[in-house]
Amino acid sequence: MKWMSTVVAALLLCVGCTHLSITKDVLTPDYLLAKGSKQITFLGDNDHPRFSDDGLRLLYTSRSRATHKGAQIYEMDLLKNKERRVTFSDGDAFDAIYMSDAEILYASTTDEIKESPLLNKSFNKDYPPSDLYMSDLYGNDILRITQQPGYDGEPLFITHPTKPFILLTSRRGDLLGIYRIDLKHLPVSLISAAKEKEKRFPTMTPDRTQIAWVEKDLKTEEQSLVLFKLKGKIPFVLKKGEGVYRDLFFAPRAPQRLFYSILRKGEKQYQIEVYDTEKQCTQVVFKGNDSLFSPVVTNESTERLAFVRLFQDKKQIYIVNLPTDLGPCLETPAQATLKE
Template sequence: MFISLRVLFLLLFLVSSCLFVYTCQKTPKVVRLTSIGDNGEAYFSPDGKRLIYQSKKRPEHYNSQIYIYDFETKREKRLNFNNGDDTCSYFSPDMKWIIYASTFDEIRESAKFKRYIPAERKKEEEKKQRGHKWEFLPYEIYSADINGKNIRRLTHSIGYDAEGTISPDGKKIIFTSDRDGDLELYTMNADGSNQKRLTFRKGYDGGAFYSPDGKKIVWRAFSPEGDTAQIMMADADGTNIVQLTNDKAINWCPFFHPDGKRIIYASNRDDPHNFELYLIDIESRHIQRLTYSEGADILPVFSPDGKKIVFTSNREGGRCHLYMMDFSP
């Protein structure tokens, strides 16, 4: 019996070693796209030729501003030049306009938001060492032309309105707001009219995206305590909610594959101290791990043709940057 156990353990070791080597061989090459500042939350243009994202802590500006990266020229262009923090940018399907969230108006309109002026925030953050707590800045959602001009404010509620994305037909925007006391999902028309609440559960519901056909939405829902988060899916109007993940991890930033059958997301399911990228099959619920990095890999998105994945990571230490890798079904 002792010999059998030794043989069994040896076989298990060899099998696990082979699996490890196989995984490493199958891990796609990762290319870093950005080099300056702290960058994140990138989304492809509908034609797959550009990315829109936010960047901060650069020599020319400390606050977060919106940039566009061109794959052909490998150059980036700054769109926003204001004294606020801008985030959550997204292309319209016809590529004629964009949306993003900004603190620019609210920090000017209310004295209670003075501490969110970029210069004041920089002073605060420089004093803090560890244990920095994420703050939900007083964002509002805006639309603008593709060149950042003709800015139009779409929301007017005090507090947090952000995380907006656009439906495939360009008629709807889904976003997150704390206007009713809890972080919930809302929709509105592209011009800001007909704002309607979709979720009504306690806990942070956010980061929603439409499916490629516009019939479904996917988002992450934190528990009321905030210690776990699950990937949720529903019809576009918020009905027929389905929970796709069910574990004690933080599963977040989901995004549909162009085939509408799979969802990529980030999770700490294998290591509570680190996030990696995973793919879940909606029908079978089979989960596949995609990245193996010591740094956090988060906020993944597929290219329109489904062949590339762009994500945010601090895998090289220090600040976050944008990375891209191939994806094979």
């Protein structure tokens, strides 16, 4: 395997394929379908979509299925409209991303809960006791990457010819912060953590020079979007005080655009926005009567956006061509001048 120098072999049940028949969309008509979006998942409760490099496959987390209640990883062939279960973990498996055409990276609670059953009997659902794992796409060859008690999740794999690494959110002791794992030697190094602040949802600019994350002040509850320059190790607040941010993702192609979901002050539903860091311009991608989460964009000239919609207490995944015109910037001219 490309990134697995040491492999823990695991014999699991054979993974079968389930064909999703074309079903009339019970949500028709609605504002998302009017925009040309396509509903991808119909079964279970689904979240955290991630495209393959070629944009032809999609990884996601799915729970509340007929065969399992907990979270497991699935893959969808977007050309054939077929989904396939990838993981068969005893615990929850979530936050999966592609490392290559044949390998994935994900978080799972399986070993943590077994190793400390009393300690982990009751835990924060936002930060479950979990570790990171590498696996092939059939769950046969699995390698455990982290073994630190507590939460490890929200991984981001950064490919490199000689120095591949992983960014992740980790709770170590009382600190929830951003860490880095060198895949050649597996040391874990701290990027940023602080006693009175929680930091999570790390993402990286396409040029690999800056990391963005959500930062929450535990005293004031105020949240910020922070951009961290790796060379000078300098944090810079992009935006703050607008509401609750989550699910950060930098678009692979220029210009440098940060996608995220936000529950703005005074609003009842999360909406998807994008922030152009060069123009300092915020635009609304989608908003409506339902909360929208987990935006992710393909690396194609005609970009496609995958996202999650919460409808009738369950999340389903949609895909749409990213509109070329998202309307005016939310910032007033005075705000743009002040930032400059």
